[in-house]
Amino acid sequence: MNTPSNAVPESPLEPQKITPAAMSPTRPLYWSIRRELWENRSIYVAPLIVAGVTLLGFLIATIGRAMATVDPARKAAVLTEPNSFAAAVIMATTFVVGVFYCLDALHGERRDRSILFWKSLPVSDLTTVLSKASIPLVVLPLVAFATIVATLLIMLLLSTVVLLMSGLSAATPIPWMQMPLVLLYVLITLALWHAPIYGWLLLVSGWARRATFLWAVLPLIAVQIVEKIAFNTSYFGSMLKYRLVGGMAEAFAHKPHGHVPIVDLSQLTPGNFLSTSGLWIGLAVAAAFLAAAMRLRRYQGPI
Amino acid sequence: MLCIEARGLRKAFGTTIALDGLDLHVEEGHIVGLIGPNGAGKTTALNAILGLTPYQGELKVLGRDPWTDRDQLMRDVCFIADVAVLPRWMRVSQALEYVSGVHPRFDRAKADGFLAKTTIKRASRVRELSKGMVTQLHLALVMAIDAKLLVLDEPTLGLDILFRKQFYDSLLNDYYDRTRTIVVTTHQVEEVQNILTDVMFVNHGRIVLDCSMEEFELRYAELMVHPQHVAAAQALKPIHERQVFGRSILLFDGVDRHRLAALGEVRTPSIADLFVAVMGNQAGAAQGAVA
Numbered sequence: 001m002n003t004p005s006n007a008v009p010e011s012p013l014e015p016q017k018i019t020p021a022a023m024s025p026t027r028p029l030y031w032s033i034r035r036e037l038w039e040n041r042s043i044y045v046a047p048l049i050v051a052g053v054t055l056l057g058f059l060i061a062t063i064g065r066a067m068a069t070v071d072p073a074r075k076a077a078v079l080t081e082p083n084s085f086a087a088a089v090i091m092a093t094t095f096v097v098g099v100f101y102c103l104d105a106l107h108g109e110r111r112d113r114s115i116l117f118w119k120s121l122p123v124s125d126l127t128t129v130l131s132k133a134s135i136p137l138v139v140l141p142l143v144a145f146a147t148i149v150a151t152l153l154i155m156l157l158l159s160t161v162v163l164l165m166s167g168l169s170a171a172t173p174i175p176w177m178q179m180p181l182v183l184l185y186v187l188i189t190l191a192l193w194h195a196p197i198y199g200w201l202l203l204v205s206g207w208a209r210r211a212t213f214l215w216a217v218l219p220l221i222a223v224q225i226v227e228k229i230a231f232n233t234s235y236f237g238s239m240l241k242y243r244l245v246g247g248m249a250e251a252f253a254h255k256p257h258g259h260v261p262i263v264d265l266s267q268l269t270p271g272n273f274l275s276t277s278g279l280w281i282g283l284a285v286a287a288a289f290l291a292a293a294m295r296l297r298r299y300q301g302p303i
Numbered sequence: 304m305l306c307i308e309a310r311g312l313r314k315a316f317g318t319t320i321a322l323d324g325l326d327l328h329v330e331e332g333h334i335v336g337l338i339g340p341n342g343a344g345k346t347t348a349l350n351a352i353l354g355l356t357p358y359q360g361e362l363k364v365l366g367r368d369p370w371t372d373r374d375q376l377m378r379d380v381c382f383i384a385d386v387a388v389l390p391r392w393m394r395v396s397q398a399l400e401y402v403s404g405v406h407p408r409f410d411r412a413k414a415d416g417f418l419a420k421t422t423i424k425r426a427s428r429v430r431e432l433s434k435g436m437v438t439q440l441h442l443a444l445v446m447a448i449d450a451k452l453l454v455l456d457e458p459t460l461g462l463d464i465l466f467r468k469q470f471y472d473s474l475l476n477d478y479y480d481r482t483r484t485i486v487v488t489t490h491q492v493e494e495v496q497n498i499l500t501d502v503m504f505v506n507h508g509r510i511v512l513d514c515s516m517e518e519f520e521l522r523y524a525e526l527m528v529h530p531q532h533v534a535a536a537q538a539l540k541p542i543h544e545r546q547v548f549g550r551s552i553l554l555f556d557g558v559d560r561h562r563l564a565a566l567g568e569v570r571t572p573s574i575a576d577l578f579v580a581v582m583g584n585q586a587g588a589a590q591g592a593v594a
Binding site for chain 1: 354401
């Protein structure tokens with residue numbers, strides 16, 4: 001990366017210029033991530049729209065169903081049931097956004113030839129690939145966290161108003177101190193667990209000339225077909241399924257049934273999650289995919 | 304000091320040989336025109352110099368290996384590949400912010416100054432700009448970088464005459480300071496003839512002519528021969544002959560101008576005329592590469 005010792009001496013004519021040494025090595029990474037956010041506004045717009053839709057549904061629920069329900073217990077249930085559903089929907093949205101972002105990340109710049117512009121600047125392929133990988137691994141979880149907390153707060157506000165208007169206590173079954181912690185834990189474990197998926201998608205987007213989605217999905221299906229016909233087994237399919245949804249089973253002691261909100265911190269099992277070989281294998285595979293994507297970008301030009 | 308030093312540069316795409324042992328030496332402070340027919344290997348050579356493509360052979364740009372050191376090299380090298388590479392979604396203000404964010408030698412005030420002379424609005428996206436304005440924006444970004452080497456690959460492709468003229472004018476007046484090196488490829492040879500210090504012809508992946516413009520003016524002479532002297536002129540072994548309005552125009556390499564003056568009107572040929580002569584003499588040269 002950019003070490004000051006490699007800085008070439010200034011041209012004799014204009015010694016008053018900015019000294020290159022003043023630039024920290026993380027600055028190109030920071031600006032590369034900002035540039036991703038400029039280009040892909042769906043990273044924050046899509047979760048916000050889904051949150052808005054969820055709130056609209058909730059508003060109808062409070063005005064319609066909750067107001068009409070006389071039984072206080074059922075009234076409270078109507079108002080709290082959507083909480084974890086809203087959180088799950090927003091999380092699913094950020095996952096989908098992450099998948100499509102990755103599929104386009106290293107493909108779009110080659111398609112529109114702008115890769116020649118990016119490569120004309122002193123930003124290494126390592127920085128570029130890291131900045132693109134950090135969108136699904138860091139930025140999107142943060143966006144999901146902020147959106148979900150804000151959405152749940154607005155829901156709490158609305159339901160409190162409704163409960164108070166009905167003369168009931170505004171006691172809520174959601175533990176507000178624990179909720180952000182649990183949410184953060186879910187988002188971090190999910191991001192780490194899904195890292196090889198994002199790595200694979202980035203690699204395909206850097207490699208395929210067109211139809212990145214097909215190139216990402218069809219080989220996985222092909223392997224399953226071959227395995228099924230040749231050995232009549234489905235280990236590869238189980239492996240993919242485990243990678244997609246198995247992380248939560250490792251991160252929590254009890255599988256959350258349906259939409260029952262996770263309320264108890266004791267259900268969190270970070271020790272078990274961290275000692276799962278699947279996590280570390282996944283991270284190693286993700287690192288290998290990203291390294292390959294980085295190497296590939298050196299060779300790639302416009303398509 | 305040598306700015307670019309290439310020895311025996313080779314590169315093949317499948318069975319097509321793009322660079323066939325190309326030797327290239329560019330001194331610091333020169334403006335070099337790389338002229339050649341389509342498919343001669345110009346862009347491949349530039350891509351190798353810019354660290355965009357791997358190659359065989361020896362290559363040093365500003366003392367660095369461009370393939371392994373691209374990101375470091377790009378602190379001192381700028382390039383404009385052609386008019387269409389600025390990302391279309393980007394706003395002008397974002398482009399300025401981004402480049403000043405990642406480039407240690409970018410002078411934001413200078414870029415603002417260049418843009419102030421144009422009609423480009425800060426809030427516009429690149430896709431909303433005309434082709435000429437995109438080039439103006441790119442040039443403003445590049446000229447505000449205190450680079451040692453600027454590489455231009457067909458920078459004015461598809462622009463009208465006014466933009467092309469303005470492009471080279473601002474390059475000479477606002478950028479070139481005799482310590483910077485500029486390498487430019489173009490098919491519009493006549494537009495760069497007056498700004499070049501050196502000219503190189505590339506064909507079949509090799510340099511076939513490499514001379515400074517002073518040498519060019521001394522060496523080559525074009526003679527519009529008087530009809531009665533045609534035979535005498537032909538005896539001096541012109542490298543090329545063409546007919547214009549029924550009169551013969553002969554191109555000589557290294558023949559004394561005083562001797563030629565006796566046979567007709569002598570002038571310095573255009574690079575384009577010499578290009579046609581040199582390429583025409585090469586077997587299998589591509590046709591019509593010079594506009």
